[in-house]
Amino acid sequence: MHEPQPETVQIHINGKSVRVATGSTVAVALTLTEQACRISVRHEERGPLCAMGICMECRVTIDGVPSRLACQTLCQPNMDVRTHG
Amino acid sequence: MASVRQHSFDVLIVGGGPAGMAASSTAAAHGHKVAIVDDNPSLGGQIWRGRSFSSASKRAADKTAAAWYRKVQNAQITHLSGLRVFDSAQAGVLLAESQDGPNSQYGQWELHYRKLILATGAQERFLPFPGWTLRNVLGAGALQSMVKSGLPVAGKRIVVAGSGPLLLAVAAYMRAHGAQVVEICEQASMGQLAAFAFGLLASPERILQGMQYKLQLLGTPYRTGCWPVAAYGTQRLETVVLSDGRRTREIPCDYFACGFHLVPNVELPALLGCHLKNGFVEVDPLQQTSVPDIYCVGEPTGIGGLEQALVEGEIAGLASTGRVEQAQPLQRERKKMQSFTERLEKAFALRPELRRLPDAQTIVCRCEDVTFSQVREYASWRAVKLHTRCGMGPCQGRICGTAGEFLLGWNANSVRPPILPVRFQTMAVAPAIQEIKSQNG
């Protein structure tokens, strides 16, 4: 089947710009660029576990709002994502 | 403080997966005021996830999806996306909050209903083993969800492990997206599965589905009686160790997709007082729960998969709008599916060896980093929460509680509102939660 070339969207992760396919979640952008979402109580790097909004391992700060779930948030143009918040 | 928005509906559906989509489009057919609320950006639940499907597709599964999306679009339904139901204010009123945060014009929502249909779905069961907190160790369905929402996996080495039919679906999906699926590891024994496969003769469509997966998976070993014992790497995953009880093998990989079948999301039904039986919501043949005017459909009533979710949704859509006779043929269909669900449960029952997966230092509660040695001495879920911080973090025991149920026999079904963590400013009313939240940053 013919698949149209996916359009991309640019977001900023900790100040660095990242380009991902339109429709990608923030969790996808973080995993793709091999970045952790948060640092745990015992200083472990953590990334997504459930990808469905229940484990809360993917929480990051988005456009200044803390504790947003990266796995349930779509990347929007020029979104500002901060990890390890 | 954000404003509270109030809305009233004849029929309110919580959960926008296949079950909720079937329920809402069926209920809306006769001019009732219907709304569907889901915490994701778009409808479709775990299997469809808001992707677009074409009715012209050759695949029957895509056609089904396309047809249901069309039904929902053509019906008069208020779609409340990105809203999570977290509490019940009083009978007939649910509280929900926006995922958009305090800057959005929508803060907290009060949703009033005459009839309520709960279609909250299921989650994967996660079991702790050394290394399970490393990055790139995810649920099996979870990795698939990430790929469905844009993660490229072409050329990546993936090991799929745990339990349940989902492992095959996930592996086939990864293969189709160019990943190198190194192997699939099913903890259930061949004998256990053979009994199940024999029972399958009664449902030819499912055999067909199974065969399709098999063809797509040619060349990928499917090992039964095999389970993960550890994952290694510095911060990020590098290798996994698999065991069949006699010998272990260490396999390098980029992603480890590991989930132990599914557990129903029964927090909201339980909060509303619906009676549970063996961990599932008890319903009558019209999908009515023990609480008047509250129906339940899909995975919370039994892990039955897509077809059962759709049929149950239709039944509840009809029943909640007074069209009981029309539901009768669907009820017969549902009844046939039920024995499949029961056999599935038996086939993928977890082996006792898995209770020894965590070692003393393995983190059980990922929110608070509480280890297995800290929790194993407590006999009840209540005691663990009282003496350690296990289960007190933002996931509120959704991960560690379900693991503890299997590992240590905790009864994790005792929920207290709010069922899911709420954002800071909605929480001005709940100082205790606020404290937990600020500690977790």
Ligand SMILES: Cc1cc2nc3c(=O)[nH]c(=O)nc-3n(C[C@H](O)[C@H](O)[C@H](O)COP(=O)(O)OP(=O)(O)OC[C@H]3O[C@@H](n4cnc5c(N)ncnc54)[C@H](O)[C@@H]3O)c2cc1C
């Ligand atoms: C991660 C995962 C992946 C899966 N992948 C497949 C697959 O590829 N193929 C397959 O055949 N089956 C898959 N399944 C099984 C699938 O869930 C069933 O086959 C079936 O589709 C279930 O439909 P449902 O409508 O009952 O539940 P779901 O599809 O799970 O829908 C429930 C919806 O309710 C929402 N929800 C729950 N609680 C709340 C709340 N409090 N407030 C607001 N919204 C809420 C959830 O976010 C979800 O969108 C998967 C399951 C999981 C957990």
Ligand code: FES
């Ligand atoms: S990955 Fe679990 S909540 Fe986002």
